[in-house]
Amino acid sequence: MSRFAKRQKLQAGNAPHQTSMSYLGPRFPMFPCTIIATIATNGLGFSDSKSNYFLIKPSMKKSTAASKSPFTAKLFAFLGELKENNNREWFAENKPRYESDVLLPAMEFVTQMQSKLEKHSRYLLASPKRVGGSIMRVYRDTRFSKDKIPYKTNVGIHFRHSIGSDVHAPGLYLHLEPKACFAAAGIWMPPTEPLTAIRQSIMDTTADWNKVLKNKKFAARFKLDGDSLKTAPRGTDPNHPAIVDLRRKNFAGITPLSEHDILRSDLIDFISDIFQDAKPLMKFLCDSLQLPY
Numbered sequence: 001m002s003r004f005a006k007r008q009k010l011q012a013g014n015a016p017h018q019t020s021m022s023y024l025g026p027r028f029p030m031f032p033c034t035i036i037a038t039i040a041t042n043g044l045g046f047s048d049s050k051s052n053y054f055l056i057k058p059s060m061k062k063s064t065a066a067s068k069s070p071f072t073a074k075l076f077a078f079l080g081e082l083k084e085n086n087n088r089e090w091f092a093e094n095k096p097r098y099e100s101d102v103l104l105p106a107m108e109f110v111t112q113m114q115s116k117l118e119k120h121s122r123y124l125l126a127s128p129k130r131v132g133g134s135i136m137r138v139y140r141d142t143r144f145s146k147d148k149i150p151y152k153t154n155v156g157i158h159f160r161h162s163i164g165s166d167v168h169a170p171g172l173y174l175h176l177e178p179k180a181c182f183a184a185a186g187i188w189m190p191p192t193e194p195l196t197a198i199r200q201s202i203m204d205t206t207a208d209w210n211k212v213l214k215n216k217k218f219a220a221r222f223k224l225d226g227d228s229l230k231t232a233p234r235g236t237d238p239n240h241p242a243i244v245d246l247r248r249k250n251f252a253g254i255t256p257l258s259e260h261d262i263l264r265s266d267l268i269d270f271i272s273d274i275f276q277d278a279k280p281l282m283k284f285l286c287d288s289l290q291l292p293y
Contacts, residue, residue, distance in 0.1 A: 069267040070108040074101040075155070076178045076259055083153040083178075091151055098138070103130065106155055109174075109267075110134045116272040117159055117172075120279065121293050123286075124159045124172065134158055153177065159275075163291055168194065170285040170293075172275045181262055183271060185278030186252035187285055188226065194289055199233060199246050201288035206242050212284050213245075217277040218253065226250030253281050 078101050082091070091098070110128035117124045127133030136156035142148045154177035161169040168191060173184040187194065202209045212218065229247040232238040236246055245251075255274060264270060286293035 067265050067268075069263050069265060070105040070112065071176070071262050071267070072101070072105070073259075073263065075105060075176065075262075078102055079153050079155070079176070080178045082151060086149045086151055086153065088150055102138075102155060103135070106135045106157060106176075110157060112268045113159070113271070116268060117275075120272070120275055121282070123162045123292055125162050126159055134160075154180070161286065161291055161293075170282055170289070170291070172278065172282075174271060176262060178259070181257040181259060182254055183257060183274045184225075184252050184254050185222065185275060186224075186250070186281055188250050188252050190250075195249070198251055198285060198288045199236070201284070202242050202245055203236070203240065209242060209245065209284065212280045215280045218280050221255050221274060221277045222253030222281070223255070224248065224250075224252065225254040226252055251281070251285060253278055 074097075078094070078097050081094070085091075107128040107130070110126050110133065114126040114128075117126050125134065128135070131137070134157055136152070136158060138152050138155075140147075140150060140152055142150065154175060157174040157176075158171055159173070160171035163169065168187065168189070170187045171185075173188075175182050175184065187198070190198070213224075224245070227249045228244075229249065231247070232240075232243055233246060236243070240246060261267075261270065283293050
């Protein structure tokens with residue numbers, strides 16, 4: 001016998017007929033539910049005895065409310081104004097806007113990405129903390145820079161490898177900036193040791209590296225970007241078939257995004273699919289650095 005008793009066949013005629021229903025005892029609230037006790041040829045009805053309810057059927061209708069992006073156009077408006085007013089006085093006056101329009105939506109985005117990244121790799125961190133998590137600080141480090149502008153005019157969200165100690169480990173990245181949004185995967189400006197290890201892996205397993213570059217989903221979505229050496233790295237055969245990639249200083253795939261992409265209702269799934277297409281590159285880099293993935 002199923003959880004809910006099967007309805008009896010309607011008898012001929014227009015008169016309503018009782019269905020076969022589960023007895024539920026004394027009346028009590030069970031919302032949200034669909035309550036059906038009798039069926040007529042012209043529709044559904046219900047009967048209510050003084051003390052008993054007979055069929056309580058949970059509604060299986062899915063919500064039609066569309067999901068929303070954690071971000072709104074207010075984020076880009078704030079960043080645009082910050083670019084025109086990049087000083088401490090303006091930022092202090094508008095900090096409540098930064099909190100409500102930028103920081104809190106970014107934290108919500110990271111939170112929603114946690115379950116998606118777990119399916120991608122259990123070694124990627126999605127930490128929605130205000131400080132020290134996946135969201136990069138808005139404050140620029142100006143200690144050793146001639147440019148003393150105090151604030152970044154973009155939002156950087158970095159999902160790094162859990163074993164890596166800093167952003168030089170392979171990771172996934174989302175960059176939000178008016179007219180300059182993009183998603184990225186890989187490793188950016190790594191120090192000498194990991195950079196050398198990646199180059200060595202390309203030389204030792206060139207066929208595997210070529211599989212990454214020729215992977216249909218990766219190639220359709222990403223383009224390797226960043227600076228390169230003008231000549232072959234020291235000790236590297238300048239005629240090596242992968243010399244163009246061996247000269248790279250970065251191993252990061254970039255895919256441009258529009259502001260419309262960031263505001264789309266299915267943003268979480270959209271970004272998750274982008275990151276999924278980067279998996280061949282992430283796997284190669286982690287293998288090169290002897291990191292699990």
